[in-house]
Amino acid sequence: MKHRPAVLIASLIAALAGAGCSAGLPSGGARDADPDRLRLAMLQPPRSGLSPLSDDAFKLSRWSTAETLVGLDADGGAVPALATSWEQVDPRTWRLQLRDGVRFHDGTRLRATHAAASLTAAAQASPPPRILDGVTLRARALDGDTLEVTTADPDPLVPQRLSSPQLVVLSPAAYDGPAVDPVGTGTGPFELTEVDGTSGATLERFDGYWGERAALAGIDVAYVPDGTARAAALRTGEADVVEAVPVGQAARLDQDLVHEVPMPRTNTLYLNTERGPFADPAVRAAAREAVDRARIVASVYEGRADVAQGLLGPAVAWAAPLRDTPSYAAALAGRARPAARVDGVEISLGTFTDRAELPEVAVLLEQELEAVGFEVEQDVREYQYIEADALDGAFDAFVLSRATVLDSGDPVAYLYSDFACRGSFNLSQLCDPAVDRALERAAALPVGEQRQRATLAAEAAVLATDAVVPMLHERVVQGESARVSGVLRDPRERQLVATATDVR
CATH class of the missing domain: 3.10.105.10 (Dipeptide-binding Protein; Domain 3)
Incomplete structure (x- = not known):
């Protein structure tokens, strides 16, 4: 995984924390914000180098950089994502038809062999992703666009399992090294281009996305474990979206910017x-x-x-x-x-x-x-x-x-x-x-x-x-600045930035 300094708000938030989280707008704050980019302050830094086989997968999902075969609707029902349809062939076997025209961020066309490889990597991981606890899962390509998934025991929840962010599909390049590398290997509307350890990450719009073109030019992510600093970043305009505003800070913010989920x-x-x-x-x-x-x-x-x-x-x-x-x-x-x-x-x-x-x-x-x-x-x-x-x-x-x-x-x-x-x-x-x-x-x-x-x-x-x-x-309290629109408020903490998310 490549590591180099990303263009982030981390230094600004660090300055806020060091200065006692002053409510005043510092020089270089919202007035100088890039009108086409979203500044996102997240609660926790990565725990496993942004590996999708860990809880870090939910960051990749919330940034819309890595995608799964199946999605979930508001009631928890399975809906199409990278797979357009699926059927249960027998109690232990499911077949999925993949979406046509999907390309990974490195230009590789999505094929069933790639989806099978991603699922196999997850199934063979130690420890396995939480969604596969107690489940023996195998995947293979039947042809270029048809994927077969089998389980050792009958499992009626296979489509819902395949919606887990820990089972995202990445290009073969992601699996070349000792750790799974999501940089430049996803399929979402935003490409993860730079990571800066536990400080932040940078994403750019992916114009080859199979779906609707993203409104944002990119996303600048900072990890800010300190809740007071996150709240201050929203109050002073240094961040556009803030995860998990502490309840003790919520009352001090403009209530038009505070959304309970x-x-x-x-x-x-x-x-x-x-x-x-x-x-x-x-x-x-x-x-x-x-x-x-x-x-x-x-x-x-x-x-x-x-x-x-x-x-x-x-x-x-x-x-x-x-x-x-x-x-x-x-x-x-x-x-x-x-x-x-x-x-x-x-x-x-x-x-x-x-x-x-x-x-x-x-x-x-x-x-x-x-x-x-x-x-x-x-x-x-x-x-x-x-x-x-x-x-x-x-x-x-x-x-x-x-x-x-x-x-x-x-x-x-x-x-x-x-x-x-x-x-x-x-x-x-x-x-x-x-x-x-x-x-x-x-x-x-x-x-x-x-x-x-x-x-x-x-x-x-x-x-x-x-x-x-x-x-x-x-x-959970989510903070959103007045200049942002279309941010998702997802009870499952899977989605946050979407193609319709915009700043003005």
């Missing part, structure tokens, strides 16, 4: 079930009872969030009615009773600074847990420096803001990833046969009401273990 994202406390104090279900139950969800919503989120009743929030509209059933209540009734005494029980609590609210949540959790007798030691870092430890089970408890339908538009993939014995993002180190059976039942059902009911049964099975305490469902 209801997100399928849950702020969750994960408890380590494998070792340490929380290996005891009764101690986990004591922690669950100590958490005051309403207090966290009112104080940290200033009311801009919803108290969690389960893992799936209001953005998953069908979830709440299905909780009001005898079977759901019976599953929760089987939870362990809280330990009578936890006085002096020492626990480590981790979280990260990239989402400004999380350290504040950790402070309140520490107070609430210590009020019932726990002794809490916090560890708070940037996400890129704490993720590996969290996945390795280094903490007794970890606070995470987690998207629940991020990958496929269907919550089963998230539940499997986070709570199955073989899940790749299992922060709770949970391995419970009842949970695995519930997840397997849900995964085997076709999209529809039966699958939804089975998904809620799996949620109940997870909650019955007390491996996790869902606290609240977030409403």
